[in-house]
Amino acid sequence: MSRLLSALGLAVGALALTHLPAAAQTKVTNEGISPTEIVIGTHQDLSGPIKVWGVPVSNGMKMAVEEVNAAGGIQGRKLRMILEDNGYDPKKAVLASQKMVERDKIFAMIGAMGSPTVLAAQDILFDAGVLQLFPLTAAEFTFKFDPSKPQERLKFNNLLPYVESTRAALKYMMEAKSFKKPCIMHQDDEYGKNVLDGFNLQLAAMKIAPASITSYKRGASDFSAQIAKMKSDGCDLVVLGTIIRETIGAMSEARKLGWDVTFLGATPTNVLEVPTLGKEAVEGLYAASGFEIPYEDTAKGKVKVWLVDYKKEFGTDANTQAIIGYNAIMTFAYYVDKAGKDLTGQKVLDALESGDKFYDIFNSPPTKFSKTDHLANTETQVQQIQKGRWVLIKDTLSF
Template sequence: MTFRTKAAAAILAAATAGPVWAQAVTDDQINIGLVTDLSGPIALYGSESRNGMTTAVEEINAAGGIHGRKLNLLVEDHGYDPKKAVLGSQKLITRDGVFAIIGHLGTATNMAALPLLVESEVFNFMPQGASPGLYNPPSPFKVALAPSYFDMATATLQWAYDELSPSALCILYQDDDYGRESLAGVEAYAKAKGVELVEKTSYKRGATDFSSQMQRLSAAGCDLVYNASTLREFVGSVTEARKIGFNPTFLGTPANYAIQAPGLGGEAMEGVYSSTFIPIPYTNSEDPTVAEWAQEYKATYGEDPGLYSMYGYYSVKTFAAVAEAAGVNLTAESFAAAANATDLPPDAFGNPAFDVSEDNRLSNRQVRVTQINDGKWVTVSELLSPLDIE
């Protein structure tokens, strides 16, 4: 029996043993949960998520809530550990009685906890992870936002070959669900396009030393490195490469598209590429709607908002729109039906449209490529769709 199967069995056993389940929806409240990293290697992302979601909750509640019900946000810290993610999710489900877990951070942590949510008929709404398992096979309790890391790799690599004409493709990847999904996309792209994947090397989650990996990639003559890492590891690996005079094009994923990357890595990060489907809301944005929101966020939390601030904010706002459409009698059935019937356009912040159906649980399939230019991420591509390859 796998860990996930054991975990699912444990929660079902706990339910049949007769604990007192809190009521997810009352006359005046809807319980929602967040499982995120507040103490581990991507705690910066987790803090952003919590703050962005809190901002949305406060706005919604100040406006009267959802059919008179206020949102009650309950937060669990998983430290970027899949086992802790399962425990945190179990607590939210069995003790706190949440209607949905929104914006769960991390692909590996999401995939570990997902069986609990589906079995318990709790919505995994717009998780901050990117795996096909978060939307396939379809389930009413899966509502995903991020295209898979496989699909994002194929889309952005095609852009790189069209625009940059690299000659030696390589990959650095995190040794977990996230990294292996990215690796699969890179390998599939190389096979489909007749491109040699010259070198591939991995690291364990939370690593701080990338000297051996960068030496290996440098020795292979890589001039395009697909960098499937997270913030700290992205900065650490690129900085190490610059230190040894290894200067390929680095192409990352949304997991390292972070407002902190240029600040933490300084000049070493200039020119690196990444991809995203949610834009960072800069306080000095030329769009006054974005700038005003970002400035208010900074005044509240004492720091600039990042990608996950907006991700968290957007996911709660979208949840609220669907819950409002579900009507006064909010149940799992009415929410699922409302999700399938609700089509939302891109919002004022540049976030994507929302559109799911019974058979399609992924609301967005496109990404854009961005690049660090003068210490700021700048969009350099149109919306890109994944290639039809396996």
């Protein structure tokens, strides 16, 4: 009798395990998938303070969608991309995401723009089972996930993360140049905090105290107080947790004061607009980077063709941002193709976590994810502006 009860108990236990609460499973939507198309969404800054990122990113994405569709789509399905303007405003990002999830029925959100905007809207996606893929922010919240919260498995990032890239670039600069008094000026938001964290963590590991830490409000244009403070604190290396306009503004202010200090930018400063717009003021700027920036007159092969095609279609030179946008779509297409013709959201999630590597045409480090790691890679470069162009100084860096 006791053996019968024991067996019954095991059977009941096994049955209970097969009926775990739904919260223990990652819900992935099948919305947006039909026999002929896959609907994807993105929200970019097309009108706000970082439209110099949002416009070329969206152009790169459009170019990739056209290329995929011209080749017959993915397993016979064409891509249809819904593009919304978030104006780099978290409230607009939330409204745009709600619209794309509820009305447009998107399958995945790809390459959404900005740390504060992505953070504000991501729970809308997770609640609906929509994948959040390759956002245009390298903040940790875009790839680190809590295993006890299954919906967080829906986020993946293929950008070089701010914390790790800042640490690797700072370590290289400190050791190569023997700086003694490093300091930082960072944007007062999620992006800037990540750069600050990388700065603090690396200095702590090297047992070096920061000489000065200062910040500015997102959208600020006057950096005279911050630059004056860092100069008076005797900084010999300034880490910039800035974007484009702020990078140029800070370095221009330093030049006005006659302060000849070395600047090291986080990855968002490593774009063509900084030397193009900043000119002499930004000469000598170092920056953390994920890949070498191609120039049309020196590029070769597929990259040369891509640069020429981009300029023909959009009437302007391709830049870092356009490459990132293009790669976001091409990475998505690669893993959806791996998921097979009988497409479901779960199969795409499985393909993303399979460990298969995606190689882009720009010779970037390969993209690879697993069930426990949703960040593509952390391999960092340091580049410098020399005579108006970004030049590779050191690659394959880590901390």
